[in-house]
Amino acid sequence: MAFTNCYAARGVSSDGKHEMTIDEFKQWLKRFDLNNDGLISEEDLREAVRVNGGWFSGRKSRLGIRSADKNGNGFIEESEINHLVEFAQKYLGVRIIA
Numbered sequence: 001m002a003f004t005n006c007y008a009a010r011g012v013s014s015d016g017k018h019e020m021t022i023d024e025f026k027q028w029l030k031r032f033d034l035n036n037d038g039l040i041s042e043e044d045l046r047e048a049v050r051v052n053g054g055w056f057s058g059r060k061s062r063l064g065i066r067s068a069d070k071n072g073n074g075f076i077e078e079s080e081i082n083h084l085v086e087f088a089q090k091y092l093g094v095r096i097i098a
Contacts, residue, residue, distance in 0.1 A: 017095040025096055026081050027090060039075035040084075041065075052092050060091050 011019050020028065032044045032051075046061035056059060068076045068083035076084055088094040 007065065017089070017093050019095045019097050021098070022082065022096055025085070025094060026030065026078075029081065029084070029088075039077055040081070041075055045076070049091060054091055054093075060087075063087065 016022050029040060029048065032048045033040060034044055034047065035041075042061045044066050045064045046057045049060045049064075058087040064084060064087040065074065065076065065089050068080050070080055070083060071077070089096060
């Protein structure tokens with residue numbers, strides 16, 4: 001899986017998901033901020049899905065933005081990344097650990 005090329009996760013759980021803390025997840029996700037504006041756009045999230053071998057990256061990235069974008073501006077800000085955790089665990093092969 002391409003995930004390990006982007007971030008050295010703590011380990012892989014028995015179901016194949018890469019384990020990381022929420023802070024590690026935030027750092028990993030920032031690698032996809034293509035224009036370095038501090039916001040995760042639909043395009044940025046699409047690339048994260050694609051890099052992790054996910055299918056239907058466009059559809060999944062739209063779903064991720066809708067699920068995490070609480071202020072409705074079309075981007076995921078630092079304060080909204082916690083809302084993206086459920087999406088990441090389902091579509092990005094990540095397990096967030098304490």
